[in-house]
Amino acid sequence: MAARFEAAGYATVPFGTPCDVAVIHGCTITGKAEHSSLYAARQAKRTRADTLVILAGCPAETLGETLRGDTTVDLTIGQAGKFAIPELLHRLYPHRFPAPATSEDTVSTPRFDTQRALIKVQDGCDFHCAYCIVPTARGLPQSRPLAEVLAEVKKVTAAGFREVILTGANLGRYEDGPHRLADLVRGVESLPAVERIRLSSLEITTAEEAVIDLMSRSTKLCQFLHIPLQSGDDGILAAMGRRYNTDTFRRTVTMAVEKMPFLGLGTDIIVGFPGENDRSFENTVQLIRDLPFSNLHVFPYSRRSGTRADTLPGQVQESVKKERLHTLVEIGETKRRLFAERFVGRPVSVLIERVDTNGTGHGWTGEYLEAHVTGASLSPRQIVTMKVDEVDSRKGSGFGVQGSVTSPFPGRDLHAARAGLGRLAD
């Protein structure tokens, strides 16, 4: 959105600076997130009374009508319109906001807070998990045409990005005619300027088998999968309305790890879902201990009005949720350290995010371990092969790896590192 404003001739300023238009790109995933979005809108109005305050994104979809007549939010703009705000402003207030310098169909090069380019290829979801507001906020699954995605990827690589992250609300539901997610990844992979591809979260029962197969053979697709588990108890999974049971989950992960022994594996867990008792929580603990997760994202269940789970009996006390969260966070840290230790003495591919004044580079391995690199003249977005000397186990480090550069050949490093891993694994 910021890039579209800039392409239209506007200057963007940090939040809190007096300005003509303030856009709050809000979140609605929890009641708290929605409240924070409205709080930000109020702050923007207080900064300058005649600022036009726009609430964009999911809260505009869920709160739109209820904000009619609100003195803080002047406009709500949902998912469909949020990338054409300058055009809309000119249509609504032609005397206040000039015609944009670019036409509506001009694709601006997006800006990112990271050296990796996020490409949204899909939105919406029709899975209707009991705790989730996304189907209400984002509507039915919609995918961008494959050709349009490839055009955007070409644009970001021309701007210097080497890694692209394909994202979506339910990425595995990507569909453009006969093309599914694996076809899209193959298309992106065929672009010579793309050096690394990463996938955001992938739901089991969507495209995981084709993706795992492709990932195990690809020289550009990072060997990292984030597959939300949410609970390790079949009764709770059924109450959540999830479409798999623990057996299916276990089988999929086992198949992935057989094909990719060094796979980075992330997941999301909700603790304290209504009806979760000590036994069902213990089932979750056991499944997490059994499977080779390298990243655990643990969330306490948070009631969200407008979802089925909000009215379920058996709501769990906050103190119990906190305890369970603590237990899983500790297990997650141990598993991450053990995963990082497996790489000591081995080569990994690292994309450099930033370089310190002392020349140390910081970035991410293909398996999504934070990496600290020395030994060469490094620059952001460069991809290098690093030999891992040790695990970075400083408190709060998240257990990354550190080491020194062994090869600065851009473009060949994911392949080179993987070939090295394969040899060492043998």
Ligand code: SF4
């Ligand atoms: S699959 Fe994900 S986005 Fe879709 S309803 Fe379930 S939790 Fe929400």
